[in-house]
Amino acid sequence: MTNSSTEKKGKGTIFVKAEICKGCSFCIDFCPTKAIGFSNEFNQKGYHYPVLVYEEKCTGCDLCGLYCPDFAIFGVRYKDLEERQLKQA
Amino acid sequence: MTQDNNNYADVKNPLMDVLRHDRMPHIWCPGCGIGTSLNCFARALEGCGLNLDKVAIVSGIGCTGRTAGYINLDSFHTTHGRAIPFATGLKLSNPELNVVVYSGDGDLFAIGGNHFFHAARRNMDLLVICVNNYTYGMTGGQVAPTTPLGPTQTTMPYGNFENSFNLPFIADACGATYVARWTAYHVKQLAKSMQEGLLKKGFRFIEVMCPCPTLYSRRNKLGDGVDQMLYYKEKSTIKNEANTKEVELSYQGDIIVGKFVDRERPTWLDSMNNHLSKALGDSFSPYGTNGGNHGQD
Numbered sequence: 001m002t003n004s005s006t007e008k009k010g011k012g013t014i015f016v017k018a019e020i021c022k023g024c025s026f027c028i029d030f031c032p033t034k035a036i037g038f039s040n041e042f043n044q045k046g047y048h049y050p051v052l053v054y055e056e057k058c059t060g061c062d063l064c065g066l067y068c069p070d071f072a073i074f075g076v077r078y079k080d081l082e083e084r085q086l087k088q089a
Numbered sequence: 090m091t092q093d094n095n096n097y098a099d100v101k102n103p104l105m106d107v108l109r110h111d112r113m114p115h116i117w118c119p120g121c122g123i124g125t126s127l128n129c130f131a132r133a134l135e136g137c138g139l140n141l142d143k144v145a146i147v148s149g150i151g152c153t154g155r156t157a158g159y160i161n162l163d164s165f166h167t168t169h170g171r172a173i174p175f176a177t178g179l180k181l182s183n184p185e186l187n188v189v190v191y192s193g194d195g196d197l198f199a200i201g202g203n204h205f206f207h208a209a210r211r212n213m214d215l216l217v218i219c220v221n222n223y224t225y226g227m228t229g230g231q232v233a234p235t236t237p238l239g240p241t242q243t244t245m246p247y248g249n250f251e252n253s254f255n256l257p258f259i260a261d262a263c264g265a266t267y268v269a270r271w272t273a274y275h276v277k278q279l280a281k282s283m284q285e286g287l288l289k290k291g292f293r294f295i296e297v298m299c300p301c302p303t304l305y306s307r308r309n310k311l312g313d314g315v316d317q318m319l320y321y322k323e324k325s326t327i328k329n330e331a332n333t334k335e336v337e338l339s340y341q342g343d344i345i346v347g348k349f350v351d352r353e354r355p356t357w358l359d360s361m362n363n364h365l366s367k368a369l370g371d372s373f374s375p376y377g378t379n380g381g382n383h384g385q386d
Contacts, residue, residue: 017102020113022114024119024120025315026120026314066125066128066277066280067125068125068128069117069120069122069123069124069128070124071113071124071128076100084100
């Protein structure tokens, strides 16, 4: 997952904290647009964590963030993201 | 953040303020639904608009009992089954607190069953969230009072033959003012229901059905957490205001979810104030109506 460029493909994106993910796959199975998939890499505990496979499909609805039992993932709409950053700054 | 959105490296999880992130990762197994229910509760706390300094969370023993340690509120992890008595004392000594009891089915209905019935009967002003995973998860998968007929458990190697409790019916019959049941699959509804519960008065009860992949599902060959969630998705029907007599659970059978009861009854403190004002007249000054510092000044 290298999305280091500034180009935005979908309406939103996800943020994953891989080190606390336990690979239960709730976010992957219940993503409404099936945009998330397992990573090829392992985290420190030996689980495959979720990554955004189809960037153009993500709407940033944050349902993955609501299902996650480990608080390891959340989704954001790009239009909310700037607002949130301003608020934090 | 592994996602290489370098421009947004400082974006924080919206639940950061409500949770104790230094305690993560938590102890629950991969695929366990307790984390999902806690996630919904954290969102309900964020959305309810209450002063979080005035919300306290009390939990009992068990897997679900660990929630008190992960939520960044005033919290207490009580002895086994005594979460409701502790919460009752907390509420009565400081009536301006909004007290939440967050515990499992074994804690609230087996060892703490009696306390549950009487707190509901008195209409004590508490929100009780019961995470029902059909088994005693922490101690190794023994039969719980909520285990339906059929599944194999460590103490029932040939399948369970004991009848189980119908939790919403108990709460309704004992006089709770708000009774709802959701599963870990119905996250949006659950978060909304918890928010409603936080803002209501009286004894409020929410049952959350959760997968237990390590003990319940694995012993009965039901797959992992996702398979249980898919079962909830397939077999559950939303039926608000359903008769609580008819919402009993069965082994891998149909589940009726929804908000079953929503009514108004005077709480224990209101009843006491009303009654004693009538009985004693002007010599009695009501307790708990002036911000909770009655008798201390």
